[in-house]
Amino acid sequence: MPIAEQDVKWVQEPKLGLFGQLYLPLVMDGLTTTISHMFQKKVTEQYPEQEPKLPANYRGVHRLNRDHDGHVKCVACYMCATACPAHCIDIVAAPAPVGWTDREKYPETFVIDELRCIYCGMCEEACPVDAIELTTLYDLTGLSREQMIFDKEKLLSVFDMTTKAGTDPVRTQAGKLGPASEAPPQK
Amino acid sequence: MPTVYVNDKPVDIGTQRLNCVQAAELAGVMVPHYCYHPALTVVASCRMCLVEVGELKDGKVTMQPKVLPGCQTPVKDGSVIVTGDYVKKDKSVPALAYDPAYKPGVRAKGAQADTLEGLLLNHPLDCPVCDKAGECKLQDYSYEFGRSESRMVDSKNQPPNKPGISSKITLFTDRCIMCTRCVRFTREISGTAELTVTNRGHHSEIDVFPGHPLENKLAGNVVDLCPVGALGSKDFLYTQRVWYMKDVDGVCSLCSTGCSIHVDVNKDRVYRLRARENPDAQGYFMCDDGRYGYHFASAADRIARPQVKAGDAVKNAAWHEVLPTLKADIEAAAKKDAKGVVAVLSPFLTVEEAFLFATYFKGLSKDVRLVLGPVPVIGQDDKYPKDVKGNAVEPTKFTIRAEKCPNRRGVEAVLKQFQGSVIPFADVAAKAGSLAALVFVGGYPNKEAVEAAVGSGWTAPALLVVQDLFPTALTAAAKYVLPATASFEKDGTFVNHAGLAQTFPRATLPPKEARSELQIAFDLLGRRGLVQAAAIRKEVAKAIAAFAHLAEEKAPKAGKRLELQTI
Numbered sequence: 001m002p003i004a005e006q007d008v009k010w011v012q013e014p015k016l017g018l019f020g021q022l023y024l025p026l027v028m029d030g031l032t033t034t035i036s037h038m039f040q041k042k043v044t045e046q047y048p049e050q051e052p053k054l055p056a057n058y059r060g061v062h063r064l065n066r067d068h069d070g071h072v073k074c075v076a077c078y079m080c081a082t083a084c085p086a087h088c089i090d091i092v093a094a095p096a097p098v099g100w101t102d103r104e105k106y107p108e109t110f111v112i113d114e115l116r117c118i119y120c121g122m123c124e125e126a127c128p129v130d131a132i133e134l135t136t137l138y139d140l141t142g143l144s145r146e147q148m149i150f151d152k153e154k155l156l157s158v159f160d161m162t163t164k165a166g167t168d169p170v171r172t173q174a175g176k177l178g179p180a181s182e183a184p185p186q187k
Numbered sequence: 188m189p190t191v192y193v194n195d196k197p198v199d200i201g202t203q204r205l206n207c208v209q210a211a212e213l214a215g216v217m218v219p220h221y222c223y224h225p226a227l228t229v230v231a232s233c234r235m236c237l238v239e240v241g242e243l244k245d246g247k248v249t250m251q252p253k254v255l256p257g258c259q260t261p262v263k264d265g266s267v268i269v270t271g272d273y274v275k276k277d278k279s280v281p282a283l284a285y286d287p288a289y290k291p292g293v294r295a296k297g298a299q300a301d302t303l304e305g306l307l308l309n310h311p312l313d314c315p316v317c318d319k320a321g322e323c324k325l326q327d328y329s330y331e332f333g334r335s336e337s338r339m340v341d342s343k344n345q346p347p348n349k350p351g352i353s354s355k356i357t358l359f360t361d362r363c364i365m366c367t368r369c370v371r372f373t374r375e376i377s378g379t380a381e382l383t384v385t386n387r388g389h390h391s392e393i394d395v396f397p398g399h400p401l402e403n404k405l406a407g408n409v410v411d412l413c414p415v416g417a418l419g420s421k422d423f424l425y426t427q428r429v430w431y432m433k434d435v436d437g438v439c440s441l442c443s444t445g446c447s448i449h450v451d452v453n454k455d456r457v458y459r460l461r462a463r464e465n466p467d468a469q470g471y472f473m474c475d476d477g478r479y480g481y482h483f484a485s486a487a488d489r490i491a492r493p494q495v496k497a498g499d500a501v502k503n504a505a506w507h508e509v510l511p512t513l514k515a516d517i518e519a520a521a522k523k524d525a526k527g528v529v530a531v532l533s534p535f536l537t538v539e540e541a542f543l544f545a546t547y548f549k550g551l552s553k554d555v556r557l558v559l560g561p562v563p564v565i566g567q568d569d570k571y572p573k574d575v576k577g578n579a580v581e582p583t584k585f586t587i588r589a590e591k592c593p594n595r596r597g598v599e600a601v602l603k604q605f606q607g608s609v610i611p612f613a614d615v616a617a618k619a620g621s622l623a624a625l626v627f628v629g630g631y632p633n634k635e636a637v638e639a640a641v642g643s644g645w646t647a648p649a650l651l652v653v654q655d656l657f658p659t660a661l662t663a664a665a666k667y668v669l670p671a672t673a674s675f676e677k678d679g680t681f682v683n684h685a686g687l688a689q690t691f692p693r694a695t696l697p698p699k700e701a702r703s704e705l706q707i708a709f710d711l712l713g714r715r716g717l718v719q720a721a722a723i724r725k726e727v728a729k730a731i732a733a734f735a736h737l738a739e740e741k742a743p744k745a746g747k748r749l750e751l752q753t754i
Contacts, residue, residue, distance in 0.1 A: 094425060
């Protein structure tokens with residue numbers, strides 16, 4: 001829609017008065033600001049020598065959490081893949097291996113394309129068993145596109161790394177998330 | 188006229204014998220139900236369809252003091268049904284003369300919530316890992332009619348799963364809500380009665396009898412019937428979430444019943460077939476041969492690209508190389524000896540495809556013979572229900588036909604239009620060696636049918652062109668081998684054993700290098716433009732009187748019965 005003439009407001013550049021035309025007062029005004037900053041607390045961070053401390057809700061690289069047995073916590077429900085607006089999660093589900101007593105279904109493969117991801121955190125939000133979380137790892141680099149496609153093992157290794165380093169403790173504190181994440185009641 | 192009032196809305200039921208659920212459906216009101224199924228007997232065990240029932244007499248409504256199961260309560264002239272959705276009723280319809288103290292819909296609504304709370308007491312609520320999630324009635328109704336949390340404080344009754352009840356079906360016992368649809372299906376439709384309810388009350392479970400697993404040709408239907416995720420198909424288990432799949436209305440091609448089916452596809456892959464309700468074709472169910480029979484389309488030995496024999500070697504070729512020489516070869520043979528040219532049109536072709544091929548071959552010369560391809564017949568018609576000894580019991584509720592092809596009658600109708608009679612394949616198969624050219628347009632998902640029809644004493648004609656899905660004795664002898672497409676990779680019309688014409692759309696794309704039969708016929712005819720089955724359908728309708736209704740812009744979903752002459 002073109003802009004109507006009555007919506008346009010014409011503004012004239014203000015004319016400099018005598019004070020402005022003298023030039024020096026305005027220079028002094030600017031310098032005051034500069035000099036005042038020299039005596040304030042420094043805000044510059046010496047990255048990469050000093051790494052920033054990020055809040056726990058920072059949305060960086062994903063990880064797949066492990067349960068008490070060290071198995072991947074994910075139950076392959078596809079909720080994250082369904083919620084993902086960038087369609088970067090690809091899961092192939094399968095019946096859980098023999099011996100995994102707490103569930104019937106597990107992800108045979110779980111692949112996230114970290115290049116496609118927009119780090120919105122919807123997957124984390126959608127997960128009914130708190131299996132996928134975004135960590136505070138922000139400096140993700142790779143030499144090829146293939147390196148940026150994270151499979152299940154790599155996502156689990158992110159969990160191992162971040163929990164070991166203590167940067168991202170397991171955030172799952174919810175007592176009951178639903179039977180899918182809980183062991184069946186002992187008889 | 189007998190009138191029933193559903194949430195105050197008068198509905199004329201005519202002479203039909205209906206229950207409250209059906210009468211409400213006529214009025215456009217959905218009464219939720221689990222155990223009721225129109226094809227099965229009524230047990231009224233789930234209590235989900237509880238409604239308030241009364242009678243309108245002399246302008247005064249008398250309501251019964253308690254809620255009644257709608258599926259078990261017949262309606263008559265003057266019946267009044269009030270459902271839990273009374274508050275959502277059409278406000279333009281004036282309210283009936285209820286007793287001033289009576290609050291319509293309150294009891295029914297309360298009953299629905301209470302019933303759901305009861306059903307969910309022991310349900311594990313493992314929707315994230317349940318294959319039914321997304322098309323689950325328990326999920327839908329809990330969302331619509333239930334309460335958001337459980338008041339149950341004790342631990343749930345979680346009986347172990349029974350993956351061993353069948354080779355194709357698994358039972359998640361804890362998800363079951365005991366609607367017994369599956370039990371009634373095996374007793375009433377298949378008649379095999381493998382399933383039963385064991386134990387009592389709170390501890391009831393679905394189970395099979397020891398040593399008698401759920402193995403019958405209709406067993407797959409119990410998975411469709413199950414309103415929750417208790418019965419799962421092992422073929423489909425954990426392969427796909429239902430909300431990713433697109434549901435295409437198809438027609439099963441594996442026998443001449445021509446069951447209406449749902450083809451569930453995602454990213455050009457068929458994940459499962461389900462029966463689509465169609466009283467004209469097959470009713471509510473389908474057989475396991477059809478249900479699990481779609482795997483042939485992804486078989487490794489399927490012919491995926493055109494091949495040409497050069498000397499003794501067979502090499503893959505591109506379409507733009509094959510088609511001109513193929514066309515020239517056929518036309519040269521027709522010019523030399525038109526009587527020696529035979530085109531075989533298989534009963535797996537759609538009406539549109541058969542019509543275009545017939546147009547092409549009859550266009551070459553009137554003397555070119557059109558032959559109906561081998562019609563695979565295996566055993567006898569398999570009728571259900573059966574008794575314990577496996578003998579069919581009247582009345583028949585489902586038939587698996589012995590004729591294992593979808594469109595014999597459609598192709599026959601086309602052949603009769605073009606040459607007045609239908610020549611069976613056996614007539615030309617024996618003398619094939621003396622023919623100038625044989626073009627075999629197949630598309631047989633079971634290669635045994637072709638092998639059996641060809642026989643051992645087969646001698647190849649001078650020019651043999653074969654289009655088929657799988658390598659057979661025919662393709663081995665052929666100069667040109669062309670890929671074919673499966674029924675869900677094309678759109679068209681099939682005419683079933685009873686003359687019911689069903690038009691269906693394409694569900695998936697054929698393999699990359701394959702071309703549809705319709706496209707090949709277009710190429711042979713030298714036609715230009717987009718290949719659209721709908722356009723050909725209009726031509727067929729114009730040319731063949733029996734198919735006149737196909738000209739309608741949108742073919743009816745249920746199909747239409749044709750007046751076809753039998754031979």
